[in-house]
Amino acid sequence: xxxxxxxxxxxxxxxxxxxxxxxxxxxxxxxxxxxxxxxxxxxxxxxxxxxxxxxxxxxxxxxxxxxxxxxxxxxxxxxxxxxxxxxxxxxxxxxxxxxxxxxxxxxxxxxxxxxxxxxxxxxxxxxxxxxxxxxxxxxxxxxxxxxxxxxxxxxxxxxxxxxxxxxxxxxxxxxxxxxxxxxxxxxxxxxxxxxxxxxxxxxxxxxxxxxxxxxxxxxxxxxxxxxxxxxxxxxxxxxxxxxxxxxxxxxxx
Numbered sequence: 001x002x003x004x005x006x007x008x009x010x011x012x013x014x015x016x017x018x019x020x021x022x023x024x025x026x027x028x029x030x031x032x033x034x035x036x037x038x039x040x041x042x043x044x045x046x047x048x049x050x051x052x053x054x055x056x057x058x059x060x061x062x063x064x065x066x067x068x069x070x071x072x073x074x075x076x077x078x079x080x081x082x083x084x085x086x087x088x089x090x091x092x093x094x095x096x097x098x099x100x101x102x103x104x105x106x107x108x109x110x111x112x113x114x115x116x117x118x119x120x121x122x123x124x125x126x127x128x129x130x131x132x133x134x135x136x137x138x139x140x141x142x143x144x145x146x147x148x149x150x151x152x153x154x155x156x157x158x159x160x161x162x163x164x165x166x167x168x169x170x171x172x173x174x175x176x177x178x179x180x181x182x183x184x185x186x187x188x189x190x191x192x193x194x195x196x197x198x199x200x201x202x203x204x205x206x207x208x209x210x211x212x213x214x215x216x217x218x219x220x221x222x223x224x225x226x227x228x229x230x231x232x233x234x235x236x237x238x239x240x241x242x243x244x245x246x247x248x249x250x251x252x253x
Contacts (some may be wrong), residue, residue, distance in 0.1 A: 002206045005029040005073045006110070007054065007063075007118075008080025010037040013178055014123070015211035017077060017205075022047060026206055029070060031063065031080065039070050054080050054105035055091045057248060064112035073119035078157070079104040083193050084146040095247065096139040098146070102153035103137075107160055107244045111252050119136065119173040120201045121155050121161040121217065125209040128228045130155025134243050156240055157202040158218060158227050165216035167252070172213060176200045177220040177229065 004021055008014040009030040020030050022045060026232050030049045032038035038049045050066035052059035054231035067073065082101045089097035095104060106121060129151040137144050137156070139149060161175035178197040202210050211222070230236040245251045 001025055001026060002074040002078065003027045003029070003071065004075045004205050005031070005050075005067050005113075006077040006079055007031045007106070008033075010041055013201075014077070014079035017079065017202050018045065018047070020198060020202045021206060024202075024206065027125060029067060029073065035126070046082060048184075055097050055100045055110060057088075057091070057093045057100070057104065060105045060108045061112065064109055068112075068114050071113050072114040073116045075088045075120065076109070076116050077120045077122070077201050077205055078109065079122050079201070081104065081122060083150055085149070086146065088144045088149075092195040096149065098149040098153050099138055099156075101158040102150070104244065104248055106157060108248055108250055110160065110164060111248075111250045114143075115168070115171060115253075116207055119161065119164055119171055120204045121157050121173075121175045122201065123158045123161070123175040123177050123227075124150070125177050126151045127154035127158050127221075128233065130228065130230075131228050134239055137243060138247065155228055155231055156244075157229070159233075159237045160215055162218075162227070162232055162242075163234075163241055163252075166234060166237070169215075171217040172204070174204050174215060174217045174219060175231075176204065177218070177225065181219060 005015050009018045010032045012028045018028050028047050030041050030047050031136050033053050039050045050063050052063035054060050055225050085098050091100045158175045164173040201221050
């Protein structure tokens with residue numbers, strides 16, 4: 001039995017992953033954005049639930065503290081995310097909401113949580129449109145483009161997953177493309193199989209299948225795929241980590 005923490009597990013793929021892992025007998029720690037959602041989750045699952053809005057760095061730090069107080073996790077699934085934000089938005093720290101939720105929060109949690117044995121980051125095939133520039137990752141100078149901001153945030157997340165694999169050889173760190181599935185984020189017309197949308201991340205988090213006991217991969221439906229070249233480039237990873245450290249005030253160990 002593994003202890004597994006899943007961000008954004010009140011709905012969608014995160015909740016599906018939690019149900020699967022709970023059904024397999026694992027000890028799952030869930031995450032909800034606010035107390036109302038947490039109460040619903042507890043009633044549904046009986047599992048431990050931590051609470052915090054990942055658009056806020058202060059609340060993200062609180063989530064890390066709550067999880068650490070429960071003991072070290074065997075695996076962490078970074079599932080929480082936002083898609084097409086209508087405008088840049090402003091978090092309590094002044095960051096773009098898309099960057100804060102999709103990139104800064106998983107970066108902070110990766111840096112602050114007691115280091116698990118496995119890390120799984122939910123990416124997207126759209127990360128390949130992210131581009132290579134890190135000049136304005138927080139959208140303080142550019143005109144807002146929701147689709148481009150999402151693609152960039154998932155590129156950064158994929159690079160983070162592969163950077164963790166490179167920096168921490170004892171940790172199995174992988175990125176997962178869940179496909180375009182009919183969740184609230186994906187929309188009802190999404191063509192991929194909803195059931196397949198969460199199976200790769202649960203497999204990477206808990207399976208003893210030799211293929212799942214690997215690191216530094218980018219996966220789609222349990223099949224290795226090539227990520228964007230920049231995501232796998234150590235130079236790009238290091239420049240990104242330096243920029244994320246500047247924005248958060250926290251360095252990845």
